[in-house]
Amino acid sequence: MNIQIYGAKKCFDTKKAERYFKERNISYQYIDLHRYGLSKAVFEKAKAALGVEEMIDRKAKAYESLYMDYIDENKREGTLFENPALFRTPIVRNGNSFTLGYCPEVWKEWK
Numbered sequence: 001m002n003i004q005i006y007g008a009k010k011c012f013d014t015k016k017a018e019r020y021f022k023e024r025n026i027s028y029q030y031i032d033l034h035r036y037g038l039s040k041a042v043f044e045k046a047k048a049a050l051g052v053e054e055m056i057d058r059k060a061k062a063y064e065s066l067y068m069d070y071i072d073e074n075k076r077e078g079t080l081f082e083n084p085a086l087f088r089t090p091i092v093r094n095g096n097s098f099t100l101g102y103c104p105e106v107w108k109e110w111k
Helices: 012-023 040-050 061-065 073-082
Strands: 003-007 028-032 091-094 097-100
Touching: 003 012, 012 028, 040 073, 040 091, 040 097
Parallel strands: 003 028
Antiparallel strands: 003 091, 091 097
């Protein structure tokens, strides 16, 4: 397995995801999503697997300050990519498989 956790330092679910993999001695790479964002290639794969609307954190401070409710659907994707603070966390990746949030029931099926 090649696990990558894209998360935020202050996110409780990110911490739970890290603990899940640590407890099972599964190595993973942590990427601070709010600091580094997603590469274009990873964003495209995550978008295909999860959907843009699912990845948007509607409770984020940036959601209101960027007026996301009023942005055209075609521009929402670009705004999300350019503003990593809008992502829901954690985004956990294993190759081409992605999960959003804390999903141990899916992770235990990964091999």
